[in-house]
Amino acid sequence: MNIYEKRVRELSAAIKKEKLEALVVSRLEDVGFLTGFHLEGCLLLVGKSEVRAFTSKMLRDHVSSKVPFAETISSDNIRNSVFEFAQKKKIKKIAFEPETVSYLDGLFWKKKGFAAKGGFVSSLRQVKKEAELINVSRSCRIAAEVFPIIKKKIKKGRSEISVARQIEDLMQARGAYGPSFRIIVAFGENSALPHHETSERRLKNNETVLIDYGCVYNFYCSDMTRTFFYGRPSAEFRKVYSIVQEAQKRGIKAVKSGTRASFVDKVVREHISDNGYGQYFIHGTGHGIGLEIHESPLVNSKSKAVLKTGMCLTVEPGIYLKGKFGVRIEDSLLVGKKGSKILTKAG
């Protein structure tokens, strides 16, 4: 039994536990998680002991070659053929995950008597195992390795975009498929915008440099941010930097199996607030990473998540001083029993 069959079995068990007979899985990343392939136009119907793949006639051979453990059913109308199949097989208690489908698809399933019940696949995806750990780790390692190289290449006169491109090339040369999101390179006052759009802005002497980036390796995402000063840092920059650095250190220390995600946020936020910058930390502390760059668990004050061994997530406090500069320090971590492992550390 390969890892994909194992994942399907785990999902089947979760479905059974909720007294369901089958679950519709259609989100691209979820199908990828269960099959190992990027299969656009493929829907899985996972039952209590078997799985079927529904696809178009064009993709029939493609899908059946990729998912040998599922019966492949092809038609001109995938949704209808799922419904007809369920009728024929007298499968009645079927659910779809409402957070993963469009309103139109959801209405269709509802009308056919399927139940809206979510969280099955995302809950499995939160905890990384075996090959996934290798992929996330490698993805993070690639990103981390690139930082000291790009840091040396960031000079007065270079544009933010040119730096972003070079980061991309350096990651691809190390086996990455591409960046895991639009790389943020922010010079000077741009670093005060957490969602700055990388621009043609050129670096001057004595400015802040913030880079937020990551890559996709074998479908798995990494995410990290580094901030440094190009030139002689002001006293204010040094002060803010050390507050963010200490906040991140405390946050990372708090990460371990059994801890609430909201507690990690609290530890980080308190340190920044205690130092008088609470109002300038304007986002959550972190998020899960995996097949998507943002996935469960969220690490913020409202999060209900409890950390488990195998979860991969970021800790990324920041302080943003509008019109002046911003500092964010972010690492991707693997949650362990007694603590965590920083995945975005080079060497």
Added chain:
Amino acid sequence: MNIYEKRVRELSAAIKKEKLEALVVSRLEDVGFLTGFHLEGCLLLVGKSEVRAFTSKMLRDHVSSKVPFAETISSDNIRNSVFEFAQKKKIKKIAFEPETVSYLDGLFWKKKGFAAKGGFVSSLRQVKKEAELINVSRSCRIAAEVFPIIKKKIKKGRSEISVARQIEDLMQARGAYGPSFRIIVAFGENSALPHHETSERRLKNNETVLIDYGCVYNFYCSDMTRTFFYGRPSAEFRKVYSIVQEAQKRGIKAVKSGTRASFVDKVVREHISDNGYGQYFIHGTGHGIGLEIHESPLVNSKSKAVLKTGMCLTVEPGIYLKGKFGVRIEDSLLVGKKGSKILTKAG
């Protein structure tokens, strides 16, 4: 009035025509179309004569700097604040586009009394104007320019992936942001799979090479496919190639304002069927391109679309002989009054 304000006005007019007071616009590409920016976490409420942008507190400054013509309203709960705003302003007839939102979001709007009514923004987006035409044209030109260069570099022993990477680099060197989808490079029998996943497979002598690629330039996508034979083509390859080539030529000739998209598909399909390969043309003839790589109008036998001047779409017939080889030829076109212009032509 800039082009974005103009687009919002056109949308307002369409809303008024349907006797609505406002429309919720939340799909990332739709918000981008109306603002010119990639604004994650931003929702627009477009009224009969004004537009409001709803976002989180973190993104407030970011959004208001990018969308100066809209009032920016920030809160911890975007959906709720849209509803509260509508109540306060006594705006009653509000619609959301059901094809653009998740089932959970759609349920929320429905419960609040909003109507599900789609197609407003996608209908505007279909017809490209002014700056959009420049962007799509440039995007297509970059892709086209790269083909003769990469063709010369494809040699025995190179892997599909290495070719895909080089195509990406060549496009980025010409100003592209990145590829517009996962580039398909298929050697030999892999070319018979329309959705082949680019692999480590290396090129041998006397094999088919199929490359399907495009780039994103200023947010606009291009799409093209070229097939050629590396070595001495067999009689079968030459025959199949010339059928696909002629089918594409006829399809392109059929493209003009006023023609049904389904007619273009018919012309292409008939030529391939008349030559005995109908069963091997297993996909639609084409699709619209723009902010997304696949958008309206679809060019297939079921399409209800009538072509209009300014639409940009692909014509891409193919013949796939399983286990042997496939041929697909694809260009991106601009629909005109009396015919079309091929955008993916270099020089």
